[in-house]
Structure formats: structure tokens, C-alpha cells
Amino acid sequence: MPFDVDIQIAVEDQVLPDEAAFQRWVNTALSGRLEQAEVCIRIVSPEESRELNLTWRGQDKPTNVLSFPxxxxPGIETHLIGDLAICAKVVAAEAEEQQKQLAAHWAHMVIHGVLHLIGFDHINDDDAEAMEALEVSLLAQLDISNPYLSA
Known part of the structure; x- marks a missing residue:
């Protein structure tokens, strides 16, 4: 498998996707974009998410996914493209609030985070439109409807 996914689970009592699902979502995001890659996905608590979000983004609240490219x-060969920190409780709460299937929202968060790792962003409107269009296309490959349409 050209894409290695390392999953770290730092929470208990959460309904989480299985490793095969994480692998499928990473494969979908990276296929045709990179030949080889390694990604670490850490499933975190709201407390750890808040701490990371405050430290790295200056926002004192937990968030759904943080990407660390x-x-x-120089001179070091590695296929590591970065780490994702995904807060299981935030993802679950958002899925419920937005009336989305939990697995579909997880898929979106993983794909969104992985795209950040390879340079996509949504700082300005044009970049946001391009990134969102790519996310919608990738999710459609997984038979997941457009997450940006209101329920």
C-alpha cells in the first residue's frame, strides 16, 4: 500500500471508524496526487484539541480537525506528509447538529485534513471554492453527498 496510515487513539468511549475506513479515506484523498505518503491520525479529546488549537491557531476552543504538515x-528522506488531530466528540456533535451520518462526517474531516497536509487551503474565497469542490468530488467517489449543502 503506497499510503501508510498510523492511527493513535487518545480517547475512550467514543464511536470511531475502523482502520480500514481511515485507510480508504486517506487513499481517496491522495490517490493521483502522491505516489507514496505516510500520515498520522491522532484521535483526541476536546481538551487536547483545545490546547492544540490555542497553541497553533490562537483559538481557545476544541475544533474538528487540525492539520500539521x-x-x-534537507537531506532527510521520508514519506511523512504530516499529522492530523481529530476531536471525536466535536465530529460527533457536528454530525448530529448538521444531521449528517457520522461516518460521512468523519470521511469529510479526514479528507479535508489530508488535503491541508498536501497544500490545499481555504484562506481566500478562490482557494476555498477549489478545495471545497475537490472535497465534494472525492466524497462523491465514496458515495457521500455534498457536505456543504444544508440538511
Missing amino acids: FEAP
Whole structure:
């Protein structure tokens, strides 16, 4: 498998996707974009998410997914593209609030995070439109409807 996915679960009592689902979502996001890659996905508590979000983004609240791209120092060969920190409780709460299937929302968060790891962003409107269109297309490959349409 050209894409290695390392899953770290730092929470208890959460309904989580299985490893095969995470692998499928990473494969979908990276297929045709990279030949090889390694991604670490850490499933975190709201407390850890809040701490990371405050430290790295200056926002004092937990969030659904944080992306930490990795750039190897010169002369170091690695396929690691970065880490995702996904807050299971935030993802579950958002899915319920937005009336989305939990697995579909997880897929969206993983794909969204992985796209950030490979350079996609949504800082300005044009970039946001391009990233969202790609997410919708990738999710459609998984038979998941457009997450940006209101329920």
C-alpha cells in the first residue's frame, strides 16, 4: 500500500471508524496526487484539541480537525506528509447538529485534513471554492453527498 496510515487513539468511549475506513479515506484523498505518503491520525479529546488549537491557531476552543504538515529537513528522506488531530466528540456533535451520518462526517474531516497536509487551503474565497469542490468530488467517489449543502 503506497499510503501508510498510523492511527493513535487518545480517547475512550467514543464511536470511531475502523482502520480500514481511515485507510480508504486517506487513499481517496491522495490517490493521483502522491505516489507514496505516510500520515498520522491522532484521535483526541476536546481538551487536547483545545490546547492544540490555542497553541497553533490562537483559538481557545476544541475544533474538528487540525492539520500539521511535515517538511523534512534537507537531506532527510521520508514519506511523512504530516499529522492530523481529530476531536471525536466535536465530529460527533457536528454530525448530529448538521444531521449528517457520522461516518460521512468523519470521511469529510479526514479528507479535508489530508488535503491541508498536501497544500490545499481555504484562506481566500478562490482557494476555498477549489478545495471545497475537490472535497465534494472525492466524497462523491465514496458515495457521500455534498457536505456543504444544508440538511
